[in-house]
Amino acid sequence: MHISHAKRGPRRKAGQAPGRPARYTIAQALLVGLLATSLHSAHAQGSEYHIAAQPLDNTLSQIAERHGLQLLAPANLTQGLQAAPVQGRLTLEQAIARALAGSGLTATRSGNTLVVQRHNTEANRPVNHALPEVAVTAAAEVPFGNTASTSTLGGEQLNRFSVTNAGDLFKGMTGVTAANNRTGASLDLNVRGIQGMGRVKILVDGTQSASSDYRGYGGTASHTFVDPELLGGATVSKGPDAGPYGAGATGGVVSLRTLEANDLIQPGNSYGLRLRGTRGNNSSSGSLGGTDGAGNAIPSNNHIASAAGAWKVNERLELVAAVAQRKSGNYSVGGHGGKDNIFPGGSRPVGQWFTIADTPKGTVVDNTSQDARSALLKSTLYLPHEQTLDLGFTSYDNAYGNPRLTMTTEGTPSQHRLSETDKQTYTAKYAWMPDGNPLIDLRANVWGARSEEYRAGGTWGSAHEQISVTRSSGLELWNTSRFAWGWLPRLDVRYGATWLNEKLDITELGTANVAGVNPDGQRDTYSLFAQFEAQPTDWLLLHGGLRRDSYQLKGSKNFTSSIPGQADIITQYDDSDSRINPSIGAAVLPWGEREEFFVRYSEGWRPGSIREVMNSYDPASMPNGPVVPELSKNLEIGTSINAQGLLNANDRAKAGLTFFNTKYENYVIGGLGTFSNIPGVRYRGLELELDYDTGWLFAEYGLTRYLKQQVCNGGILGCTNGEYYASDIELEGINAPPRYQHSFTLGTRLLERKLVLGLRATVVDDRMMPKLNQDGSRNSTAAWTAGWTAYTVYDLFGSYQFNKRLAVNFGVENLRDEYYLEANTPTQLAIPAPGRTAKVTLTYQF
Template identity: 30%
Template sequence: MNDDRAGQTISRRARRRLLTPLMMGTALCLGVLPAVLPVPQAAAQAARTHSFSIASQPLNAALRALADQTGVQIAYATSVAAGTIAPAVSGTMSTEDALARLLSGSGLRYSFTNANTVTILEAGATTDIGNVAADGSTVLDTIDVLGGGGGFSPDTPYETAGSSTYISGEQIERFRGTSTGDILSGTPGVLNGDNRNGAALDVNIRGMQGQGRSPVSVDGAIQETTVYRGYSGVVGRSYVDPDLIGSVAIEKGPSSAADGAGVIGGIIRMSTITVDDILLPDRTFGVRLKGGFNTNNSSVPPVGTWGGLSGAGNYPNDSVPTSFGGPDGMDRPGFLEPTGGSGSIAAGYRSDYVDLVAAYARRRHGNYHAGTRGDAIPKPEIGPQYGWIIVNGERVWGPLDDRSTVTFPGLSRYRAGEEVLNTSQDNASILLKGTIRLPHDQQIDLGFMRYESTYGEIMPSQVLWNPGGGAYQAWLNSIELDTYTAKYKWDPADNDLIKLNVGLWMVDSNLILPYQWYFTDQTPPPELANWFGSKGRRWGVNIDNTSFFETAWGDVSLNYGGSYTYEIIRPGDGTELDGRRGNRRELSLFTAGQWKPTDWLTLDASLRYSDFTSKDTR
């Protein structure tokens, strides 16, 4: 998957493929479009002003910078710009003025062929770039097309083999919901486990979930945190705020990528916001503000507060309850009464060599209230109690005449409109990231994200097994998560054998998970407040390179590399479970190839070797 953002140079391979029939068509169209599209559109684009900051550098690089800052496409033969140094261009001016300054003294001329395309030619040359072959066709020189960009887009799932899904920043904003997992709503084959219970991502892809089967990667870092769930075992959770996510790419099934070691169900790759998500196209600095509020939730009640239906059990017929559940939790707020909300601020700066992003997000709401419609609303069922009785002198199992049993069928234990306990969250997130563009088509990306959350959670067994079938407000859990990422990219435009990516990441977590008790007739002692807590550190490195080959039997591309991950876990400060100590490491080597013998056939193959070791260090 190519994660280059729109607006950068199109990929080397795509550029070459455009040289034959597609680029020929483009070149021919350049001479025709002025007669088809209204000339004022091209004039308007040329006259549009931008704030430029382009240093003196080789003309190829200078034209790339101009394309990035204006969004226009620039078409020219590679040979005409070779060996030419462009002067510096700085200040606010029109696109045409900036282009004229870059080309001053080079002997080259330019022509806007439509609203978003400009052609650069040698003085006296025509728009038919190239020579005429014996059969009358036009043979083109190598042509660079700058601007437009590539990368993973909403159309990629329909253009590539395999099953995948792309969720854009616009979709995240539109369907953000109140829980983090709501951004995945409507994605075929994908759901978030415990979406209202835990304030995190525990993604299920086609029935595969947890323990690295369907991991979540945030800017290349796998931040899965192991959370104890009592008799249900453990779950693997990832924590992130939707306001800091710029896009999501979901690859379903086993992955042949560098970060796909151990993946069975699929992998969710989340990319945090960049300057393109913050800045207007012609600006170098900007600030983005987001905010919203929600209703239908209430402040968290004191620990030990009972809620939900209660009273299940056996009773004498004259003592069967007539109502089930206490008076608390039924004070649902008004329709437009703001009881929770979220907000974020993000600032971005862009220059020729550096991009910077800083963001802060806050999200808070209490326990939500159950709906008032649907078949899931529980209704108590009262029936006879069964026991040993005497029938015709024989002892048999049957209904007792003087006793009744109250049961609550189904999974829900809350009345219509009642406050659903342990569903609150209070989150704060910080994001700092930067991009450094180096000479010779190199790039370094650095990032740091901190996530802090205090949230409600109740183990499923607690709801069903507590006396009377009721629920209670437990202590709140908390998580502190620090994510560090560093990535290096080298993609020289003149070398088809090198497209190198190196990623180094580390995740530190501190989870406080209190003990959950079965009886709440007294407040539990303070030493239970971090009974199941844990601290973890996971770090890893991913390296891969892609090489392209042209052969007599078709085009071939090879992607190969490896990854290494090391993780340690130990008890949290103050916890009583001293035995939860261990470490694990995973080494993976892979190669994936693609052969395209014809335009209508593509063959893919991949191979992975993995070595995994885990150790109990009690």
């Protein structure tokens, strides 16, 4: 794909290799682990198992891992089922028999795959969606001590709707909101009120390639780019994580998994192919006759096409390849309901001219198109002695509208030059789990990512053009040792080290005096961590951990001297710090395996990003300088219940309630080129999840209710539950979530489950924080008060499975054609959501 922009600069050389201190730190950690494992010499027949009572799919995953197998288990068979404890020295067959006892399921081994199915012919019926939802493990990481705060997306949820933006996948997930969802094509998730600058870490197959950019009065936005068409699953871990991927993530870790062999190959086959095409409406080529004014075409239609294939060459080798194309033009907003515009009193306040949401109802929103191409290559090699090696490559190229505040004049939107992102990731993952040795479960990941983003200017011509290159590379190395004694039947210990290198290089192509707000620099983050999970009795589970994080940030900047005739002054920064972060928790199972009460406390630590440290307002200003790292303190208390046979023998139900209270100390705020610390922010709330499935009928309900948001900015009002009168919190990087958000899904499966019909309702309240006057009273007319109002949106979905190979999915989003702004839409980049949009997807798979 080529984007026409005359001043686009050349690509830079790849970054240098990691420094020697990082290699020595990681090597020392590995050596300690291997010395510990060498003390064990038990290699008798069978393996030593110490698996507590837990959801069946988790138990099956751990058993499959132990024997170097992949697991193929349709989620509609295992969801809601609980496995009894699997303890002692057992063969594979014995362990599977104990796990499946009383479930009505069987498991058979086919090569390197463990296939789970029903005893009767029910398993041979067609599934209810185009891509079967499967629980897959290929030397995958099992959640460790944080399952209570983890939400997942499987095949069924991923395929209910053919989404417009990646953030649409997370609609209805409790505690999670897609922020900035209509400004560009990237993914930026808000978890329990927190987002941006790495607070929520988003991984694609374990790689990190997040970037950020300055959007004027719209503040600073964070970006992760991924094509939903190539995803096979997603997991969101809320709160600080003491595991291999938790360094610097104070709000949570989002793990996105691309397609794997078992997503594409049906049981009993050695190969599989999936061809899929989607066609939709609500797409326009824009206001400039099909171009962006710079010679780049804007699509007039709305379609997605993809091809994905997998081949199990033999028992040792699997291959996966996929390509996808996604095109959509500028969409139209809804024509009914809502306000005529987003401002209090129905009109834009005097002096408030930076806004995009003056878009009238039912009209086209410019700068919302995209033209993306993506590709994926993977291979899995099963080595002798229970070893696996996974290699992967992904590419992503997208030309898309990317609204910035410089793209409007007195609130009048117009089409502008497209932006572009070109991204590649490379991964190598090694796993070794020798049969019969519970002290070795070794994982080693090495990866690299490069993202080049051309960011277009706006109404002011090419003044704000720039090229941003983000390079990141990393290494995660850890081992899990499992012990068992008479007085402690189960103790799992995980320990390891990680290293992350991030480099930011920005080239200004425009003439605007904004070079200081787009800095260059490099940051290295190192971590040593240890976790434990112990089960002294059948009814008590204990877990905890320690993580030592350290960082070093370096950068330089040339800034213009105020003395006439004096040369530019070069300023260099070199900052470092470290901290040990604890986590501790317990779960009680008082009435059997299906009820759980839990409590968890954890701390996270986030050093300042390159942008936050090296930023300045203009070339004549000194860089911002070091900021104090943020510290998060997170408390969770909750319960979860899984049940079967409530109304009939085959139904299952699940309920979960979690209270969270998170305090962020030394929170970093920034806007208009400067960043600084404030004393802190606090979020407190509840999450409720209810699921019921009886085969022909299924229902899902999720509620996120914020009880408190408090900002302590050290100003006139000190700590308040509202927004300080003289500032805009979204500009400064503080996000006000809705007071509550409901999501309700009701569906049915008919005609032997070939036909699925369903409806999803999303109900969202106003933003949590009102604008306050200097005396603490509420200000309803302030110029910066613009924001979303409460809304209710209905989405229709369905599918029909013609046979084992051919299926059709269909859906209508925003069924009532509502005019509304989505939650966590920034005040000054307020782009209304798409109006009524219908899509049909045809899938052929064999």
